[in-house]
Amino acid sequence: MRQPTIALRCAMASLALSGLFVCASVAIAGETKGPGGEAATPSSALTLTDSEVAKIKDGKYTAALLWHTSSDFVNAVTAGATDEFNRLGMPVVAQTDAGFDAAKQKSDVETILAKKPSAILALPLDPVTSAEVFKPAVAAGVKIVLLSNKPKDFVQGKDYVTIVTDDLFQMGKHAADALAAAIDKKGKIAWIYHDAQYYVTNQRDNAFKATIESDYPGISIVAKQGLADPARAQDIAQALLLKNPDLDGIYVTWAEPAEGVLAALRAAGNKHTKIVTLDLSEPVGLDMVKGGNVVAIVADKAYELGRAMATAAGYGLLDKPAPQFVVAPVLTVTKGNVVEGWRESLHREPPQSILDALK
Amino acid sequence: MASPRASQYVIYVGFLAILAVFSILLRNEGFATPGNLVNIVQQTTPVTVMAVGTVFVLTAGEIDLSIGSTVAVSALLAALVLRHWPWPAGVLVGLGAGATIGALNGAMVAYGRLPSFLVTLGTMGVFAGVGRRLTDLRSIPIENDAFNGLFGSSAPFGVPSLVLWTIAAVGIGYFVFGETRFGAHVHATGDSADASRAGGIKVLRLRFAVMLMSGVLAALAGLLYAGRLNGARYTLGEADLLTVIAAVIVGGTRLTGGVGSILGALVGSLLMGMLNNGLILMGFQPSDQMIARGLIILIAVALTLRDPTR
Numbered sequence: 129m130r131q132p133t134i135a136l137r138c139a140m141a142s143l144a145l146s147g148l149f150v151c152a153s154v155a156i157a158g159e160t161k162g163p164g165g166e167a168a169t170p171s172s173a174l175t176l177t178d179s180e181v182a183k184i185k186d187g188k189y190t191a192a193l194l195w196h197t198s199s200d201f202v203n204a205v206t207a208g209a210t211d212e213f214n215r216l217g218m219p220v221v222a223q224t225d226a227g228f229d230a231a232k233q234k235s236d237v238e239t240i241l242a243k244k245p246s247a248i249l250a251l252p253l254d255p256v257t258s259a260e261v262f263k264p265a266v267a268a269g270v271k272i273v274l275l276s277n278k279p280k281d282f283v284q285g286k287d288y289v290t291i292v293t294d295d296l297f298q299m300g301k302h303a304a305d306a307l308a309a310a311i312d313k314k315g316k317i318a319w320i321y322h323d324a325q326y327y328v329t330n331q332r333d334n335a336f337k338a339t340i341e342s343d344y345p346g347i348s349i350v351a352k353q354g355l356a357d358p359a360r361a362q363d364i365a366q367a368l369l370l371k372n373p374d375l376d377g378i379y380v381t382w383a384e385p386a387e388g389v390l391a392a393l394r395a396a397g398n399k400h401t402k403i404v405t406l407d408l409s410e411p412v413g414l415d416m417v418k419g420g421n422v423v424a425i426v427a428d429k430a431y432e433l434g435r436a437m438a439t440a441a442g443y444g445l446l447d448k449p450a451p452q453f454v455v456a457p458v459l460t461v462t463k464g465n466v467v468e469g470w471r472e473s474l475h476r477e478p479p480q481s482i483l484d485a486l487k
Numbered sequence: 488m489a490s491p492r493a494s495q496y497v498i499y500v501g502f503l504a505i506l507a508v509f510s511i512l513l514r515n516e517g518f519a520t521p522g523n524l525v526n527i528v529q530q531t532t533p534v535t536v537m538a539v540g541t542v543f544v545l546t547a548g549e550i551d552l553s554i555g556s557t558v559a560v561s562a563l564l565a566a567l568v569l570r571h572w573p574w575p576a577g578v579l580v581g582l583g584a585g586a587t588i589g590a591l592n593g594a595m596v597a598y599g600r601l602p603s604f605l606v607t608l609g610t611m612g613v614f615a616g617v618g619r620r621l622t623d624l625r626s627i628p629i630e631n632d633a634f635n636g637l638f639g640s641s642a643p644f645g646v647p648s649l650v651l652w653t654i655a656a657v658g659i660g661y662f663v664f665g666e667t668r669f670g671a672h673v674h675a676t677g678d679s680a681d682a683s684r685a686g687g688i689k690v691l692r693l694r695f696a697v698m699l700m701s702g703v704l705a706a707l708a709g710l711l712y713a714g715r716l717n718g719a720r721y722t723l724g725e726a727d728l729l730t731v732i733a734a735v736i737v738g739g740t741r742l743t744g745g746v747g748s749i750l751g752a753l754v755g756s757l758l759m760g761m762l763n764n765g766l767i768l769m770g771f772q773p774s775d776q777m778i779a780r781g782l783i784i785l786i787a788v789a790l791t792l793r794d795p796t797r
Contacts, residue, residue, distance in 0.1 A: 195773075198773050198774060220770075221770055222767050222768065222770055223770075223772055223773060224767055224773060225773035225776075227726055228722055229722055229723075229725065229726050230626075230716055230720055230722065230723070231533070231712050231715065231716060231723060232726070234530075234715060234716060235526075235530040235760075235763065235764075236767065238526045238529075238530065239523070239526065239530075239763070239764045239767045239768065240767060240768075242516065242517030242518065242520060242522070242523040242526070242764075242768060243516055243517055243768060244517070254626045254718075254720055255626070256625075256626035256627065256628045256718045256720070257626055257628075257716040257717065257718040257719075257720055259717070260715070260716050260717040260718065261716065280628070
């Protein structure tokens with residue numbers, strides 16, 4: 129969901145390369161950790177009592193959402209945040225899209241401060257320049273809740289309430305478990321990973337590989353193929369299948385290139401090789417419900433990310449100590465739970481084509 | 488079509504009308520506060536600076552598509568130099584990068600006799616790539632307070648430095664464009680290169696000069712972004728090209744050359760900034776902000792640039 133554009137990949141690559149990405153200390157050893165090695169707190173642990181909700185409502189607070197881009201993922205996070213803010217009696221007074229431009233994000237912060245929001249939810253575009261971008265909001269006493277990324281030198285509890293992010297390790301691990309289950313824990317698979325300095329995909333890809341290597345001795349990764357441009361996924365998959373015609377499974381780094389891999393399998397008349405990928409997509413989901421090559425899609429709970437962020441804003445407004453680092457849960461979507469999966473991840477019904485195919 | 492001068496007045500009236508509408512609709516949302524209005528000027532300063540250069544380029548009958556890439560390269564180079572050297576070195580290297588790119592464009596356009604659209608389309612790509620390669624997509628922080636103050640956050644005599652940069656760029660641009668022989672030659676060349684040549688104007692040298700100027704002003708815009716953000720990043724300026732061209736055209740400069748307006752470009756740039764600001768404060772969703780901005784620009788164009796003879 130967060131990997132569909134070149135611009136995004138480049139932006140995230142820069143974040144990753146800066147070494148300041150919030151989860152820079154995430155180890156591939158098995159769990160997602162915070163920037164200072166903090167243990168992750170599940171987002172479900174963020175709750176407000178009825179009296180706390182009443183207190184927030186009495187405060188007549190307002191909120192603003194400062195996003196990095198517009199996408200399906202952002203829409204779902206926004207929906208989760210807006211619903212929770214409504215529950216807290218906090219109208220969302222402004223929403224912005226920085227279009228991956230740090231200068232625009234700075235202008236957005238300055239602009240929305242004219243509306244004096246009590247809380248801001250934001251994905252800072254760039255750890256290096258974001259400190260300057262969000263400084264006026266900190267100075268104005270606005271409670272800031274961050275998504276995935278931390279401005280340089282910002283201190284939790286002082287400059288921001290908390291950081292909420294995906295459980296990246298679990299996404300990769302769930303994908304490994306799903307593919308292993310689909311091929312009875314034995315066979316040959318290919319690992320198509322994102323060949324770029326892009327933190328989110330790098331962590332997920334490596335978690336998949338590490339899980340297969342440690343937990344599934346019957347499965348061997350016979351082909352490791354990097355992919356830099358999702359538009360070339362079909363070519364790459366064709367070459368891969370030529371060299372390894374007996375593959376039992378393929379892991380694809382995210383849904384867009386998975387569509388290309390699927391096309392290559394179809395062109396080759398291959399119905400045997402199973403695909404597992406990450407992030408919901410209509411073409412991939414449709415193949416899955418029709419009993420094609422795709423057996424599972426692992427997704428994050430974007431709506432829950434938004435809800436958790438809004439709840440965390442409530443913590444900030446009440447001066448209630450918030451966990452330092454919060455992760456939203458992961459979801460494995462298969463044919464059996466596709467409707468619930470779509471609802472849980474994106475908080476909307478699956479596309480009509482998928483609903484029709486389920487009939 | 489209304490005369491250029493008359494259409495220019497229309498954009499001023501349009502600007503004031505939109506300002507009035509936002510001030511009324513957003514009277515309780517902080518739009519018309521001095522702080523927010525200064526914000527708009529500060530936010531648009533880099534675009535205004537590039538718009539001044541673009542007025543010269545378009546009026547001379549050329550175009551510079553590489554300004555966005557120049558912004559990023561100059562900002563990143565300045566940031567790299569500022570790690571070890573004092574601020575004048577960073578400024579010199581940043582502006583030097585812009586001058587180099589501008590001179591390269593100018594040499595190919597003037598002496599290579601190549602169309603500026605294609606030349607700068609090429610250099611736009613080249614320097615966008617160079618910007619990415621320079622730091623491997625990393626952002627570079629700038630911790631030089633003098634630089635950050637000069638190009639970003641200082642306020643000598645209570646006036647923010649970015650506002651002063653806007654005044655300086657527009658003031659100097661206005662004078663050179665309207666009051667000097669160079670400015671007159673720019674107009675004449677854009678109007679008719681052959682007639683200018685026959686009249687003794689060194690057309691090739693003039694073309695080189697406007698492209699060079701555009702590169703230097705884009706580099707200055709890069710320094711302003713870097714100072715404002717206390718850092719540089721390869722995406723700086725990436726989205727600015729169309730905003731700059733829109734600001735300049737809405738401000739009454741003719742895309743086909745011969746006619747331009749520095750004050751119009753300033754008003755066009757402020758209009759773009761005011762739309763961004765006002766539409767956010769109105770609580771529009773980002774997609775609705777885009778639609779509303781596009782429609783308002785269309786109306787502005789219809790009012791200022793309609794040509795009944797077409």
